[in-house]
Amino acid sequence: MKFKHVVVLTGAGISAESGIRTFRDQNGLWEDHRIEDVATPEGFLRNPDLVYSFYNLRRAQLQDPAVEPNLAHLALAEFEASHTARGGQFTLITQNVDDLHRRAGSRNMIPMHGQLLSALCTRSGLSHPWHGALSASDRCRCCDTPQPLRPDIVWFGEVPYQLDNCFNALATADLFISIGTSGKVYPAAGFLGVAQDAGAMTVELNMEPTREDFDQGYYGPASQVVAEFLNSLEDQAG
Template sequence: MSLRNLVVLTGAGISAESGISTFRDQQGLWEKHSIEEVATPEAFARDPEKVLNFYNQRRAQLRQRKIKPNPAHKALASFEKKWLAKGGQFLLISQNVDNLHVRAGSQRLVNMHGQLMSALCPRSGRALPWQGDLTQEHLCECCDPPQLLRPDIVWFGEVPYHLEACYQALEAADLFISIGTSGQVYPAAGFMQLAQQVGAQTVEINLEKTSDTFEQGYYGPASQEVPRFFKQLLA
């Protein structure tokens, strides 16, 4: 097998067809809120109720029956299982905070920006599974005095999760595949350059081209392009 170590990065574009609003979409949830209002530690300190309500709405969306993994999520999970069985290495790095990769069956998964279905103690860093709404009545049980739980989301100005694992995988990568990401949010926006520096092949799968530096590009809906690409790769 000429290719052995694969690293895949996914962004909001892979979940858009499942009905999840994308970060920069003009029709998306973020249009009605500035970053400073709902996506910084300072915003949470200033107006926790507004921030909690914003993420409660996003969490509620994930609980809707119509929101489910699409063929792109399922193709990645299926490919991972088969690729590992062939002796390959695989890491899926997601910028998304939804749970669709997990529900599709992905195992080698890093959620670098956190998870909606999780609450976080801001002092201890302890994360708790969380399905329902978070309110100002929900306090941690690990600190004295108890701390107000916050969404387990990496906000602007904070360090993404599992960066060391991401960089280690990129340093060993033979192939880096970027799916449905704008390439504008760092540090993930720099992953392609890091992969190229170690000699990895680079591929973009997206609705439209975001960069001329990818060696290959496949453009169209993720639910069509992702299954097609990974089926060919496995063959």
């Protein structure tokens, strides 16, 4: 086996072909809203109804029957299964808040920015599965006195989930693959450097190059380049 621990980072680009908007456009707007209004704790305090409505729409979109995992999601899940069956390690870190990796069959996954299909208790910090609309009147099931819930999303200014686990995985990786992410938002933007310090081979799979310090880069639609690259790894392992 050429690579023992494969760490993959995915961003919005891997879900675009499934019909999920990439969220932030070239004008810095998130689905036609200012980031400060819908993706910060301050925005939630200022106008919670707007924030609830914003994520309710995204949650409903995600559950549209037309939105399904694409070939890139499926290829990652299949590679994880075969790689771990050979005794390798595989860690998938995703910046996405959709559940498409999970539906495709990925198992060892860190959703560092939270998940649309769960709600967060504002007091305990515990997550609760949540598939319907969420509002200020909804309450948790974890506290003696039920508390308000908020979208289970890591907003700007908040610490991503399982960050220590992310860095621990990167520190033992011998192959790091970045898929469909701009690599501009920290702390994920620093993952490449951590992997390089660990001596890992680094590969970018994206629509176009984002930086020049990856060892290899393959560019085009995720459903094409991800499957092709992972197939080449399978051929080497075989």
